[in-house]
Amino acid sequence: MLNRNILSIFFYTFAVHIDNLNTMAQKILVTGGTGYIGSHTVVELINAGYKTVIIDDLSNSSADVIDNIEKITGVRPAFEKFDLTDFERVEKFFADNSDIAATIHFAASKAVGESVEKPLLYYRNNLVSLMNLLDCHLKYDVNNIVFSSSCTVYGQPDKLPVTETTPRKDAESPYANTKRVNEDILRDSTVANPRLKGIALRYFNPIGAHPTALIGELPLGVPQNLVPFITQTAAGLRDELKVFGDDYDTPDGSAIRDYINVVDLAKAHVVSIERLLKQKNKENFEVFNLGTGNGYSVLEIIKGFEKVTGVKLNYKIVERRAGDIVKIWADTTYANEELGWKAEKGLEETLLSAWNWEKNVRGMK
Ligand code: UD1
Numbered sequence: 001m002l003n004r005n006i007l008s009i010f011f012y013t014f015a016v017h018i019d020n021l022n023t024m025a026q027k028i029l030v031t032g033g034t035g036y037i038g039s040h041t042v043v044e045l046i047n048a049g050y051k052t053v054i055i056d057d058l059s060n061s062s063a064d065v066i067d068n069i070e071k072i073t074g075v076r077p078a079f080e081k082f083d084l085t086d087f088e089r090v091e092k093f094f095a096d097n098s099d100i101a102a103t104i105h106f107a108a109s110k111a112v113g114e115s116v117e118k119p120l121l122y123y124r125n126n127l128v129s130l131m132n133l134l135d136c137h138l139k140y141d142v143n144n145i146v147f148s149s150s151c152t153v154y155g156q157p158d159k160l161p162v163t164e165t166t167p168r169k170d171a172e173s174p175y176a177n178t179k180r181v182n183e184d185i186l187r188d189s190t191v192a193n194p195r196l197k198g199i200a201l202r203y204f205n206p207i208g209a210h211p212t213a214l215i216g217e218l219p220l221g222v223p224q225n226l227v228p229f230i231t232q233t234a235a236g237l238r239d240e241l242k243v244f245g246d247d248y249d250t251p252d253g254s255a256i257r258d259y260i261n262v263v264d265l266a267k268a269h270v271v272s273i274e275r276l277l278k279q280k281n282k283e284n285f286e287v288f289n290l291g292t293g294n295g296y297s298v299l300e301i302i303k304g305f306e307k308v309t310g311v312k313l314n315y316k317i318v319e320r321r322a323g324d325i326v327k328i329w330a331d332t333t334y335a336n337e338e339l340g341w342k343a344e345k346g347l348e349e350t351l352l353s354a355w356n357w358e359k360n361v362r363g364m365k
Pocket of ligand 1: 110112150151152172176205224225226227229241242243244245255256257298321323324325
């Protein structure tokens, strides 16, 4: 009996060791890895023992992010700067990197307003990049890919909270349409090529920054999203925050979203990669909602920020923003149960991390 126990401990230890060795040996391609969610994900992949290589054209991020990832983790990720719409360049990358185990595809244009003005830019950039990657995955036998999708595919859902089976709605913008079409491109590719496995992660509203304040969200120009606008207003870069509408059908009249900490979100990518690499997926194409399950209004976010930072925000209620939905939040049951992942960080901690990041960027104490 004793011998059998000793034997099973030995085999367990051996298996864990082999498992770790496997993980450590595996190389993950992160496209858009110097961007906001991408950089946090690279940190979590490195923390979990993966090798990482980033492709980014730096059109909306800076190479300094790589230095800061190294400061946080002690490991410098490999980096190549090029545009994923250049098929020959993508193909050369895969020919040179035959040891890629999986890809997380973040690289995309993401400004909703800009996408309405420049639809062709959005369709070309977002769709062609994914198609080039998939062609190379198939050609070079890289069979695992995680795609960065968005809850934008649900539009204004008829029923809340939103589950993965909630019907998608017609897209409100070219940006939203690229997410929807890219999900379909990935799904159809897995159907046509059964060795290819894909996971689409539908993010709710990612906010906050790494607790070291070394990486975070750094919008070019005037921020379009709520939390960067709040932190820039608090830092004195913007005179006034505009609250888009207080006459919605919500308890305080302002719109409701499910704000998720970016580090929690990043960790869900590591779990998704493990699911694919360890072949724990149930279907060749799977979809998960990544949110907290809680909805907060714009005014609640403002009050939460003021409370946790002690900074008073100058804000004004203005007209509703065109294209905004009233309310959305996730049902996270499927991600919690299937991925074994749950958002852990609370709203106040997350808002404080966003503020610490902004202060760090601006050189404030
Ligand atoms: C938007 C996109 C979503 C995309 C995400 C990327 C739409 C409809 N959705 O989400 O597809 O994935 O950005 O980051 O565009 N707000 C203000 N004042 C501001 C900024 C925002 O009141 O200065 C309000 C908005 O009206 C909204 C909430 O804050 O009610 C959140 O807005 P935002 O951060 O822009 O995210 P979404 O619009 O939810």
